[in-house]
Amino acid sequence: MMKRRRSGIEATGAMEEGAESGGRRANLVAQRKERIRLPGESKEPALSMAQFLRHPSGVEAILNTRALRCFQPLDSNTYRCTLHQLRFLRFLVSPVIDLRVTPTSRDCTVELLSCKFEGSKALEQQNQLFSAVMKNYITWDENSSDPCLDVDVSLKVTLEVYTKPFSLLPISAVEKPGNLIMQGLLDRLTPLLAEQLLNDYQAWLKEQSGLPSES
Numbered sequence: 001m002m003k004r005r006r007s008g009i010e011a012t013g014a015m016e017e018g019a020e021s022g023g024r025r026a027n028l029v030a031q032r033k034e035r036i037r038l039p040g041e042s043k044e045p046a047l048s049m050a051q052f053l054r055h056p057s058g059v060e061a062i063l064n065t066r067a068l069r070c071f072q073p074l075d076s077n078t079y080r081c082t083l084h085q086l087r088f089l090r091f092l093v094s095p096v097i098d099l100r101v102t103p104t105s106r107d108c109t110v111e112l113l114s115c116k117f118e119g120s121k122a123l124e125q126q127n128q129l130f131s132a133v134m135k136n137y138i139t140w141d142e143n144s145s146d147p148c149l150d151v152d153v154s155l156k157v158t159l160e161v162y163t164k165p166f167s168l169l170p171i172s173a174v175e176k177p178g179n180l181i182m183q184g185l186l187d188r189l190t191p192l193l194a195e196q197l198l199n200d201y202q203a204w205l206k207e208q209s210g211l212p213s214e215s
Helices: 049-054 056-063 121-129 171-209
Strands: 002-009 024-037 068-073 078-083 086-088 091-103 107-118 130-141 148-161
Touching: 024 171, 049 056, 049 091, 049 171, 056 078, 056 091, 056 171, 107 121, 121 130, 148 171
Parallel strands: none
Antiparallel strands: 002 024, 024 148, 068 078, 078 091, 086 091, 091 107, 107 130, 130 148
16 A cells, blocks of 8 residues: 655756856756555564565665666675666667665665766767766664555756757756656656565565465
8 A cells, every 4th residue: 555745846946157167057856755554464573674675685676676787786785787778869878877775774775876878979978967866765664553664765966058058048947847857757766666665575575484476
């Protein structure tokens, strides 16, 4: 059972001067929170959400590896994830992101360390013209009468605005539609992430208890 919580858009409306290029920068910001009820089948500590997110199955669930072309560990808690190729304008590119996953006994934080595009040389050159900050903060309370999992995703993208006609417009004219697009993206993906995480958790619980998983 899913419960929708508030969505937020923060439009900065700021104009910043690029330190090296002298260009203007648009800041696009979005946030989404989602709450989902946890199953109550097991009271065993070994089958807690904290244990799941430390298990390889939990890490794969957090990274949503089924949606990736490939992924590889860079160290004990950092992973390089390559998405499937997508078409952008006339080009084919593969987004490559580095994520740090930090689980504790009470929460789990997923942070975006880097993001770049590979494939088209024209778009690879754009890697220097944007930066992204993403944080997915997951908490849970398994001891309450209504155990729930909370997912809080925030995303900020900074773009250098240098091409016409966008360079002739106020920064707010770029930020407002950009914020709406990013917010719509989080509004669609965050509930799916929470639901898939719950499904993977329930499958892991059944696997650990020796019960057959549903296909």
